[in-house]
Amino acid sequence: MTTSTTTEAGLGARLYPVADWYDAEALLGFDERAVLARLREFLDTEAKPLLAYYWERGEFPEQLAQPLIDLDLMEPFDAPARGIYHGFRIFELARTDASLATWYTAQAGLFRTAIRVGASEEQQREWMPRVIDFSLKGVFSLTEPEHGSDIAGGLATTARFEADLPGSGTWVLNGAKRWIGGASTADVLCVFARDVADGQVKGFLVDRNAHGVTVEKIHGKASLRMMQNAHITLAGVQVPESMRLHNVDSFKDVAAMLRAMRSDVAWIATGIQAGAFEAALAYVRERRQFGRTLGSFQLVQEKLARMLGNLTASLALVVRLNEQQSQGSYRDPDSALAKMQTSLMMRETVALAREVVGGNGITLAADVARFHADAEAVYSYEGTHEVNALIVGRALTGESAFTH
Template identity: 45%
Template sequence: MTVLKETEPSVFAACDEPGLTPPYVEADLLFLSDLLTDEEHRLYLKARDFLQRQVRPVAVDFWNRAEFPFELIPSLARQQLTGMNRRGPLLAGLIQMEFARADTSVSTFFGVHDELFTTAIQELGSEEQRRTILPDLLALRKIGAFALTEPLHGSDISREMETSATRSGDAWILNGHKRWIGNATFADFVLVWARDTADGQIKGFIVEKGTPGFRAEAINNKISVRIIQNANITLDNVRIPFSNWLPGTSTFQDANSLLLHSRVWVSWQAVGQQFAAFDVARAYAMQRKQFGKPIASFQLIQEQLARMVSNATMSLSLMIQLARLRGTGRLTMDHAALAKSSCTANMRKTVALGRSIVGGNGISTDFEMAKIFADAEAIYSYEGSYEINSLLVGRAVTGISAFA
């Protein structure tokens, strides 16, 4: 694989002209993608090409309008990227990275649907649920959402969850509120986590779109991942069939098994975000001229680009080792917490460098970097904040929990 080879000619005729998408480059300095088989590499390149050509060019416009590009779903479905983890954790991770490299919001939409909801049905659902729901989920004919966080509870959700589920004959009655639920405004199914009033344990329940008492309202005025439709959810005596309970969920540990893998997915996002920032910063620096020559020829710019690709490469190397651990069944929440905290810390530094290289134009979404810079803040916070994940690592290395 050629290092730093542009995949197509630069389309930045002049870097004062907004709205143009720069090329991406092969920035795999350690040839880590050589770990893929020929078939895996073919699938990886096919996915990357689709995401760069179909998703990235439209992302800024939809981000500015805070609208979801529903017209992308059919073409995304044709790529057959759902259930990718069954083809191997490294291939799945690299494709997750490329999703975020193209756009974080679309990456989040897909991850919530595939990594969280669809995986929950596959691993924790009943045979009937898998038979009736999975085919449409895998084909993206139906979309799922994952409702865990509440308005007053995020990091402490396992201890303090207030949403309740009460058995009533052959039904469940759900009451409570959820917040920051991606896809929830248009999802066909929402997996709601609630505390069973009978035994006090947290379990998962499928709520279908249009169920009386279920209301999802979009959260507006976000400065990050503006394409993804996050929602506040209200559950007011929502009655669902008893069979809508996921039988594989009996305690919060069952939800935690899903969060382990989603935390890894978000860490891959953090790597993709760094390569996105590098792509834009490098293309800009190659074309932007000051004092009669491209700013890429200046020592300070080259040092900043070197730091960006170094951060991204170190993060990628860590994630490849996590893929190995997942493939051999040795992956733990401590590993996932290490990845989430370290990759997102590197990501923050990398996108800040990229925004600096693009200068004043770096605060305008017309030059893409401002979107990348802002979207990094969501990755830094969701699926366990940096602080919470750092404390999980601290507990692992000391044997002492710093949680109250």
């Protein structure tokens, strides 16, 4: 439980006076805004000065991890945090840096959702408090080297049950996972594998240091450079039955997780737009050419207006989706549409931000280059544009256009 002595005067009138043009922030309560203000202060003073250096080196600033955990952002209130707070927490992280947002949501979104949806009540009682306080750090390990968009039918990692004692037993996992962010510092890997007995997908919490687990950093990335993505090899890895997610019996159960997590990525895509837009706006207000500020030129103002239009539309999408999900309505086409459209608008917004900053837009000092590059990863993960479009198209027509 986090307490705050922040006053209304100290908090200020608005957290997002320009980026949130239609004031969706008004849906937040005072205590929620106070926590977000504390997060903003940490990001501005501790994180921002490090971002360009670590992004260029392709390393995560590990010194930020524990202080970020210590902010107690996941469940900071006496009652369970509202969905709108969770959304704006992601938005605030992403408007600072996409890797920071991805790192935090790997635990607070992906891994927590895997436990919430896939674990039995008994398992949740044991694990969920440790997920919330980060004493059990985990990562969502679904994507494979040869299977991304076709993972539902193509998942190749196998699980074989070997009974050794009545009522117990051990699972043996073989295969590989790829693009798993944060795997090198996780305690457990939430691995999805196909049961050789019935052909159905099951979920397992695998000790990262277990015999047969190899975690290798993926080098040479041009996007999300601070986020440490890994290639994981599983060779005869033994997992006790107690560490199997007991509510995961098929890929339909995994799809239920993805349905919830796509909305988190839509908030990231929206936050990235806010960060790029704010950086570009600050630059054109100060940068002078031809004896005038760049912000005084018609073409620059038109681009700023388009960026704000994209950002405002994206924020409206994610806020409305959040309202639906808070009421218990989790539909594949809803989250797919939000992820698809916010990512599409994000791509244009970051390109326009880089464009109005001119030559300096390719430098890390101006911030927009980082947002521009990182947006490409967000555009593709948690469902590509095409896959999400086909999910929406299937809902519209009643016919699947996925290839077989």
